Amino acid sequence: MRLITHNMLQCPVKGCSKDNFPLRIEDAEIENADADFNPQFLKRMLDRIAWGALVQTSFSLGVAKLPESPGDPNDDEFLQTLHHVLLETRVKEGRMVCNGCGHVYPIREGIPNMLLQENEV
Numbered sequence: 001m002r003l004i005t006h007n008m009l010q011c012p013v014k015g016c017s018k019d020n021f022p023l024r025i026e027d028a029e030i031e032n033a034d035a036d037f038n039p040q041f042l043k044r045m046l047d048r049i050a051w052g053a054l055v056q057t058s059f060s061l062g063v064a065k066l067p068e069s070p071g072d073p074n075d076d077e078f079l080q081t082l083h084h085v086l087l088e089t090r091v092k093e094g095r096m097v098c099n100g101c102g103h104v105y106p107i108r109e110g111i112p113n114m115l116l117q118e119n120e121v
């Protein structure tokens with residue numbers, strides 16, 4: 001699971017509306033995968049990313065350090081760091097936990113399992 005995906009996931013449990021984003025990642029096994037660097041894509045994503053959540057998540061995983069607020073989109077070094085965090089850092093194994101309701105979403109082989117029990121939908 002790439003961190004760009006994680007940045008768009010919130011807890012889907014019915015009635016869970018407080019502290020349901022970002023999901024906390026625990027016991028993560030991280031892997032790096034090379035991805036093509038696309039500055040235009042990254043600049044477009046800057047408006048859509050929940051920046052605080054991305055900074056918090058990358059810090060908790062111990063990956064590249066991002067600035068507290070988004071950097072200059074024309075700064076190549078900043079874009080390279082963002083590229084690495086968003087697209088090249090992947091959670092292979094571990095779990096995501098909702099800070100609101102405590103629901104646990106396992107991550108296996110890089111795929112988050114967001115399925116819920118029938119009474120949670």
Ligand SMILES: [Zn+2]
Nearest residue numbers: 011016098101
């Ligand atoms: Zn929840």
